[in-house]
Structure formats: structure tokens, C-alpha cells
Amino acid sequence: MLNNNLVKGYKDNIKSLSFSDNELVSKIRKNAFTDFINSGFPKAYDENWRYTKQKFLKEINFKTSNHISENFIEPELEIDAYHLVFIDGKFITKKSIIPNNVEIKSFKNLIEGDDSNLLKKITNSDFVKSSPLALLNTAYLENGFYINVKKDTILNKPIHIINYSDTADIFYNVKYYINIEDGSKIDLVESCYSFKNISYFNNTVTEINIAKNAIVNHYKYQNESKSAYHVCLNKVTIDADSSYENFIMQKGGLIARNETVIDVIGENTNTKTLACYMLKGTTHSDLTTRVNHHTPNASSEQTVKGVADDETKAIFQGKVYVARGAQKVSGNQLHKSLLLSDKAEIDTKPELEVYADDVECSHGASIGELDDKQLFYLRARGIDEELARKMLVEAFLDEVLEKMSNETLRQAFVSVIKRD
Amino acid sequence: MSVLLEIDNLHARVDNKEILKGFSLTINEGETHAIMGPNGAGKSTLSYVLAGREGYEITSGTVKFKGKNLLSMSIEERAREGVFLAMQYPVEIPGVATSTFLKHSLNSIRKHQGLEELDTMNFIKVLKQKASELGINQDMIKRPINVGFSGGEKKRVETLQMSILEPSFAILDEADSGLDIDALKVVAGGVNKLRNDKRSMLVITHYQRLLNYIVPDFVHVFADGKIVKSGNKDLALELEEKGYGEFIGNKY
Ligand SMILES: Nc1ncnc2c1ncn2[C@@H]1O[C@H](COP(=O)(O)OP(=O)(O)OP(=O)(O)O)[C@@H](O)[C@H]1O
Ligand SMILES: [Mg+2]
Numbered sequence: 001m002l003n004n005n006l007v008k009g010y011k012d013n014i015k016s017l018s019f020s021d022n023e024l025v026s027k028i029r030k031n032a033f034t035d036f037i038n039s040g041f042p043k044a045y046d047e048n049w050r051y052t053k054q055k056f057l058k059e060i061n062f063k064t065s066n067h068i069s070e071n072f073i074e075p076e077l078e079i080d081a082y083h084l085v086f087i088d089g090k091f092i093t094k095k096s097i098i099p100n101n102v103e104i105k106s107f108k109n110l111i112e113g114d115d116s117n118l119l120k121k122i123t124n125s126d127f128v129k130s131s132p133l134a135l136l137n138t139a140y141l142e143n144g145f146y147i148n149v150k151k152d153t154i155l156n157k158p159i160h161i162i163n164y165s166d167t168a169d170i171f172y173n174v175k176y177y178i179n180i181e182d183g184s185k186i187d188l189v190e191s192c193y194s195f196k197n198i199s200y201f202n203n204t205v206t207e208i209n210i211a212k213n214a215i216v217n218h219y220k221y222q223n224e225s226k227s228a229y230h231v232c233l234n235k236v237t238i239d240a241d242s243s244y245e246n247f248i249m250q251k252g253g254l255i256a257r258n259e260t261v262i263d264v265i266g267e268n269t270n271t272k273t274l275a276c277y278m279l280k281g282t283t284h285s286d287l288t289t290r291v292n293h294h295t296p297n298a299s300s301e302q303t304v305k306g307v308a309d310d311e312t313k314a315i316f317q318g319k320v321y322v323a324r325g326a327q328k329v330s331g332n333q334l335h336k337s338l339l340l341s342d343k344a345e346i347d348t349k350p351e352l353e354v355y356a357d358d359v360e361c362s363h364g365a366s367i368g369e370l371d372d373k374q375l376f377y378l379r380a381r382g383i384d385e386e387l388a389r390k391m392l393v394e395a396f397l398d399e400v401l402e403k404m405s406n407e408t409l410r411q412a413f414v415s416v417i418k419r420d
Numbered sequence: 421m422s423v424l425l426e427i428d429n430l431h432a433r434v435d436n437k438e439i440l441k442g443f444s445l446t447i448n449e450g451e452t453h454a455i456m457g458p459n460g461a462g463k464s465t466l467s468y469v470l471a472g473r474e475g476y477e478i479t480s481g482t483v484k485f486k487g488k489n490l491l492s493m494s495i496e497e498r499a500r501e502g503v504f505l506a507m508q509y510p511v512e513i514p515g516v517a518t519s520t521f522l523k524h525s526l527n528s529i530r531k532h533q534g535l536e537e538l539d540t541m542n543f544i545k546v547l548k549q550k551a552s553e554l555g556i557n558q559d560m561i562k563r564p565i566n567v568g569f570s571g572g573e574k575k576r577v578e579t580l581q582m583s584i585l586e587p588s589f590a591i592l593d594e595a596d597s598g599l600d601i602d603a604l605k606v607v608a609g610g611v612n613k614l615r616n617d618k619r620s621m622l623v624i625t626h627y628q629r630l631l632n633y634i635v636p637d638f639v640h641v642f643a644d645g646k647i648v649k650s651g652n653k654d655l656a657l658e659l660e661e662k663g664y665g666e667f668i669g670n671k672y
Pocket of ligand 1: 463
């Protein structure tokens with residue numbers, strides 16, 4: 001069953017990665033690989049993978065590569081930010097602009113600095129052990145970051161993690177481990193994109209730990225190649241009096257799956273997960289989110305809106321879990337979508353799992369089409385059909401975008417939609 | 421005087437129900453025609469068929485606009501050629517600002533006419549000027565189209581659109597419904613300002629009162645899918661007095 005190149009060819013693949021001669025790195029990779037072999041790929045009956053058949057993971061026969069591409073095309077999101085640039089999953093120091101009041105260490109820094117404790121910590125969390133793809137990510141560990149935002153740091157510009165793909169038929173793994181200490185405020189932006197029609201597999205794992213009284217906005221723009229596989233896993237932990245806002249704009253990829261798990265472990269927190277998708281061609285998009293409320297007095301909101309055109313498939317699975325004793329939690333969830341073609345498909349599964357009795361939770365989902373009357377009205381004023389449809393789609397998605405709290409970044413995302 | 425619009429023996433159905441049953445009307449450049457008729461006669465259907473809305477099956481008849489076959493044009497082509505429909509029930513579009521919408525609209529039409537497109541600054545100048553003439557405040561223009569507008573506000577904004585787009589042929593489907601007395605004068609004033617010897621209007625209304633302000637050249641009684649009587653503005657007064665019974669026989 002596990003006879004594809006990612007597994008059978010593992011030993012060879014590993015050789016082409018950097019740091020193969022480092023003992024600690026080899027050990028971390030090998031242990032993770034053994035754990036991965038024991039757990040296998042996500043199972044067909046795994047509820048989290050209900051609408052995205054994991055079969056493709058077994059069939060992909062890509063290899064890792066030690067080639068470092070020199071091609072780089074600026075990201076579509078135009079924002080004034082610090083840059084961490086990756087090409088084909090490899091960190092490119094000379095293209096990056098790093099803030100000086102934040103501790104940022106690439107894996108190279110960690111390995112060369114012999115920081116074995118830190119290295120183990122970020123590659124071997126309980127979360128990693130619980131997820132096959134995170135284990136695979138560690139088994140192929142090569143590039144990534146440890147970011148530590150010290151107490152009471154207010155970053156004047158966002159950190160933009162730019163992940164550009166240029167090389168065909170490769171498999172790459174990136175890991176970000178981000179600590180945000182008490183009282184800090186930071187905006188993180190991720191762009192994953194390619195301007196080539198090439199196939200590759202981007203398997204990224206992000207872990208974010210937010211301490212007390214911090215504010216974190218975490219926005220992502222996904223426009224991978226139409227033939228690419230994009231599987232990203234995000235794990236966020238939020239402590240008391242903090243707020244975390246996640247936004248995803250999902251556009252590209254052949255199979256693009258983004259799973260976010262948020263554990264709320266302190267009181268008086270605010271969690272927002274926002275997403276919009278605009279799918280064309282044959283893209284299969286899977287947005288899976290889970291918010292776990294372990295503590296009382298918190299609010300979480302999930303708002304997802306999207307449009308599926310051509311032969312695309314859009315999935316939203318959102319779960320709000322409220323533990324026993326986590327009283328006075330409000331958890332609201334909404335998924336609204338538009339089918340723009342007869343051949344597109346939308347699957348939605350909102351779920352509540354609540355074990356406390358004094359909570360306010362709701363969920364809703366709707367699937368519709370563009371409104372004929374509105375289309376007619378716009379066209380009757382001379383606007384051509386294509387633009388009229390675009391205007392209505394933009395207006396539909398705007399309901400999500402207008403919830404973003406960083407106005408400058410919001411504008412950048414809006415311009416990307418308008419340029420489309 | 422040259423012919424602008426020529427509708428000949430038009431038959432149209434919707435959901436297998438015949439609504440227009442041999443409608444004919446010729447409108448010359450510069451003329452204003454009024455159409456009055458009972459509820460359900462097919463007046464709004466006529467206006468939609470002329471504007472090109474989908475869902476109507478034209479079973480026979482022809483419509484020529486400036487000598488061209490109007491029925492073969494797309495909705496937006498008709499608008500660009502100069503057809504404007506002020507709707508009985510203007511549509512609400514959440515998320516699309518009125519000003520953005522109107523800028524796209526005006527520029528689409530200008531482009532078609534070979535005119536230069538207006539940039540945002542120049543467009544806003546025109547928009548503000550026309551809006552204040554119609555007593556529409558600046559906040560409203562920034563709001564999404566028709567969303568939360570009162571009935572009267574919607575009608576004012578339809579009139580605003582017309583004065584900005586300057587169509588050669590405007591259909592006003594119950595432009596007076598929901599208007600208070602002052603607003604009626606404002607809207608009628610806006611319409612009259614546009615009247616000239618080239619531009620034609622088709623005014624659909626239930627109330628003779630509107631025609632005191634927008635004085636038509638011709639009045640037609642529309643019943644059961646076609647025109648059953650035509651006359652001058654006095655016909656409207658006669659209708660107001662006697663009702664439709666006399667014109668449509670034993671139905672009333
Ligand atoms: N989509 C439709 N399906 C079925 N019947 C329709 C449809 N649209 C209109 N009709 C019918 O066609 C007839 C004409 O309607 P229309 O709206 O054109 O009348 P009207 O003259 O504008 O009336 P009013 O004065 O009340 O505005 C009505 O009987 C109406 O019910
Ligand atoms: Mg009507």
C-alpha cells in the first residue's frame with residue numbers, strides 16, 4: 001500500500017536533502033518516518049478526510065530535489081512587509097528581509113548552532129505525532145523557521161512568508177514554528193503560488209503558540225499551479241486574553257487542502273477563521289477547520305464564502321468543540337457558497353460538539369446561484385455579462401473580506417480579486 | 421421626423437402563458453408616449469421584453485430600434501444602443517456601491533459610443549452634480565445599490581441613473597409609485613430636463629397626476645396584451661374619470 005516514491009524511495013530522497021550528514025537531523029527524520037510508516041496515510045474512514053480521498057497521496061510519485069531555482073516572481077499580494085522567501089520550499093536568504101526585533105532562525109541556523117533542544121521541540125510536538133502528514137513533513141525536514149516574538153513586541157510591518165514554486169515534479173516540506181509571547185502584536189501573511197503550469201506537492205506544517213494578551217492576524221493567499229498538490233496543516237494554540245484571526249483566500253491547485261486546528265486554552269479569547277474561495281477549472285479545494293474550546297468565556301467565529309465554477313469541487317468542514325465546563329462560549333459558523341456551473345460541486349459539513357450547557361453556538365450553510373434579477377439589472381445598464389458576473393461574485397465574497405481587521409492587508413486581497 | 425422605435429404585432433409568452441398579444445407601437449424621435457392600463461395587462465412584461473430580459477419567448481412580431489433588430493441584441497447591447505429601463509421594482513445588490521456600478525455602466529456605454537471613458541475623479545464630479553439636482557445625498561451614492569433605500573429613494577436613483585447615462589430611449593415603469601408629492605415633482609423635473617427633440621420616452625403609469633408634470637404627446641390604453649385605444653393627453657383625464665371599463669368591455 002505504501003509503495004509510492006515518497007515512501008519506497010525515502011532513503012534515496014533523503015540523500016538529496018541538506019543536512020543529511022547531521023546526526024541529530026538524521027535521527028529526527030528517521031524516527032518520524034518510522035512513526036509515519038506505523039500510522040500510514042490518513043485512512044479512508046477518517047472523518048477529517050471525508051470529502052478529499054487520500055488516494056492521491058499514495059499515487060504521487062514525486063521526488064525531492066536539491067536544485068535551487070534562481071527564478072523568482074514577485075507575489076501577487078502587494079504589501080509592505082518583511083519577507084521570508086522560499087522557492088520550491090527552499091529558503092532563499094538573499095531575497096529575504098528580516099525584522100530585527102524578532103528572533104527568526106532558519107533550520108540551517110538551528111542545525112549549525114547545534115540547538116538540539118529547540119530543533120526537537122519544533123519537529124516533534126504532540127501535534128506532529130498525531131498527524132500522518134505532519135510526520136511525513138518531519139521525516140523530510142529540511143526547510144523552515146523558528147520564529148519567536150518576544151514579550152510586548154509590536155511589529156510595525158507584517159511578516160510575509162513567500163512560497164513560490166518553480167520546479168516540476170518535486171515534493172517539498174516546509175515547517176513554521178511560531179511563538180508569540182505575552183502582549184505582542186503581529187501580522188503574518190503567507191503566499192503560496194506559481195505562475196507555471198507544473199505539478200508539485202507542497203506539504204507545509206505551521207504551528208503557532210499564542211501566549212496571553214496578544215493579537216495575531218494570520219492571512220494566507222493560495223494560488224498554486226492548476227496541477228499542484230497543496231496540503232497544509234495549521235495548529236494554533238491561544239491563551240488567555242488573546243485574539244487570533246485567520247483568513248484564507250483559496251484559488252489554485254489541483255488538490256488544495258487546508259486544515260486548521262485551533263485550541264483555545266485560556267479565557268477571554270477571540271478567534272476568527274475567515275475564508276473565501278474562487279475556484280475555476282478542475283480545482284478540488286478542501287477547507288477543514290476545528291476550534292476546540294477547552295476553557296470558558298470565549299468567542300469564536302468561522303465565516304466561509306466561496307464560488308465554484310467549471311468542474312471544481314469545494315469542501316468546507318467546520319467543527320466547533322466545547323469541552324465540559326467551558327461555559328459562556330459563543331461559537332458561530334457560517335458557510336455560504338455559489339455554484340457557477342452545473343458541473344461544479346459543493347460539500348459542506350458544519351458540526352457542533354458541545355459538552356457545556358451555558359453556551360451560544362450556531363451554524364448555517366447555504367448553496368445558491370448568481371441572482372438572475374441582479375445580473376439583468378447590471379446588464380440592462382450596459383455592463384457586459386462577464387463583468388456583471390464578476391461584480392456579483394466580488395460583492396458576494398466581500399462579506400468575508402470586510403470582516404478582516406487589518407485594513408491595509410484587506411485592501412491588498414481585494415485588489416487581487418479585482419485583478420482576476 | 422424619424423422613427424426611433426417600431427414595435428409590430430409583438431406576441432410574447434412567459435411560462436407558456438401569452439402576455440403580449442399583438443402589441444404594436446411606433447415612437448418617433450423626441451416623442452413622449454404614456455401607457456396606462458389595468459394591473460396585469462402586461463405593461464412591465466413589455467418593458468422587460470424591450471430591455472431583453474431572459475425568460476420571455478417571442479412567438480411573433482418584430483421590434484426595430486434605430487432601424488436595427490432590437491430582439492437579436494443582448495441585454496447590454498440594447499443598453500449601449502440607448503435603451504434605458506427605469507424599473508418598477510429596482511433590484512437591490514448588496515456589496516456593489518451605487519457609484520462603482522454607475523461608473524462601470526457609464527463607461528461601458530461611452531466606450532461603445534466611441535467616447536473616452538471617464539476617470540474616477542471626473543465621474544464623481546458628474547455624479548455629484550446630477551445627484552444634488554435630484555435631491556440625492558452623497559451618502560446614498562456610496563451605499564450598495566438600492567439596499568435599504570426607501571421606495572421613493574429607489575425611484576430617485578433610477579432617475580439619477582437615467583440622467584447620467586443619457587439614453588436615447590427611456591422606459592419609465594411606474595416611475596411615480598411610492599413618491600411623495602415633492603419627490604414626484606423632483607423626479608418629473610429630472611425627466612423633463614432630459615426631454616429634447618431626439619430623445620424619446622415611454623411612460624408607464626397608473627395615475628394621470630404624473631402626466632400633469634411629464635406631459636405626453638400620446639396616451640395609449642393597454643389592456644390584455646395590446647393597445648386598445650390611443651389619443652392625446654386628454655385621454656388620460658378621461659380614463660381617470662371613467663376607469664378602464666369602457667375600453668376593455670365586459671370584463672369590468
Ligand atoms: N414569470 C411569470 N410567470 C407567469 N406569469 C407571469 C410571469 N411574469 C408575469 N406574469 C403574468 O403576466 C401578466 C402581466 O404582468 P405584468 O407585470 O406585465 O403586468 P403589468 O401590466 O405591469 O401590471 P401592474 O400594473 O400591476 O404592474 C400578469 O398576469 C402576471 O401574473
Ligand atoms: Mg407593472
